[in-house]
Every structure is written in C-alpha cells, then in structure tokens.
Amino acid sequence: MIEVKVKDCVADKLKLPQVKIDVGSGDHNVKLPKGDWIHIDGCDGENVDIICDFANIPLEDKSVDVLWNSDSIEHIERFRHDEVMREWNRVLKIGGLIQGQTPNLNSIMKRYAKGEMSLEDATNGLYGWGSPYQIHFVTFTVETLTDLLTKYGFGDFD
Numbered sequence: 001m002i003e004v005k006v007k008d009c010v011a012d013k014l015k016l017p018q019v020k021i022d023v024g025s026g027d028h029n030v031k032l033p034k035g036d037w038i039h040i041d042g043c044d045g046e047n048v049d050i051i052c053d054f055a056n057i058p059l060e061d062k063s064v065d066v067l068w069n070s071d072s073i074e075h076i077e078r079f080r081h082d083e084v085m086r087e088w089n090r091v092l093k094i095g096g097l098i099q100g101q102t103p104n105l106n107s108i109m110k111r112y113a114k115g116e117m118s119l120e121d122a123t124n125g126l127y128g129w130g131s132p133y134q135i136h137f138v139t140f141t142v143e144t145l146t147d148l149l150t151k152y153g154f155g156d157f158d
Helices: 007-012 078-091 105-113 120-129 142-149
Strands: 020-023 039-041 062-069 092-101
Touching: 007 020, 020 120, 062 078, 078 092, 078 142
Parallel strands: 020 039, 020 062, 062 092
Antiparallel strands: none
C-alpha cells in the first residue's frame, strides 16, 4: 500500500490555466518543465509532487487538461489496467489530452532482428531492468495500446 503524500506546491499548480500531470515521472524527470507540471509517482523523490498509486490519484474528477505518461504504463500489471485506466479517465477533463510513450514490441523485435539493437537492450526494452520498480509487466504494440485506451474511452489517436 502506497502512503499518499501531496506536496504544498500542488495547490498552486492546480490554479494554472491548464492542469498537467506527469504520471510515473519518477524522481529523474527532466523532460517536462517542473514548474508547469504536477509530477506523480509511487515513490518519493525531490521532483515528485504527489506520491500515490496510479489507480488512486488524489485530484478532483475531470480536473486535468493533460495527462503525460512516459515509459510508465508498461510498469502497470495487466490485472490492474482496469482500475488504473478508469482512474485516468476520471481525472482527465472531457476533451483532455493523454500523451506518452512506451516501449514498442514490434519496433524492439525488428531492431533486434536487423542487428540494430543488442540482446541486452532488447531484453531491457521488453522486460525492464534493475530495481523492482523497473520491471515491465506488459509490452505494447501500437494496436494493443490503442485497443486498451479505446476500451476506456480515450480516442483520437496520433
């Protein structure tokens, strides 16, 4: 069980014209401006604003304009997809934007088969590496990720 912690800076970020959350940011986040985004992770860190389970985000219904998920959806166990996707749909405004990236099964396999990627890199891309927090429970193709997101009401994919 993850103990929920919300840092004081979140109140100010919720007053910005657009509320943007980075789900699974980790403490290493350097891709998104820290001042504009609410960084959410299951582990504490200097750059994490909210510590919580991804299926229990302590924000109001339909309060988020943009949900960014970079290389974290693959860390969610398949049996938890229902509760997590429902939660993301709950916090995202109607017409809100969900964006992100995740390892692509087809791309990894093709790159490995062509000799463009080492076995170690391919294995890390498919299964994760290092700490228990880096384990990949699922790897997606464009089609399987689109199917998952469509099932929970997300649409208009690029």
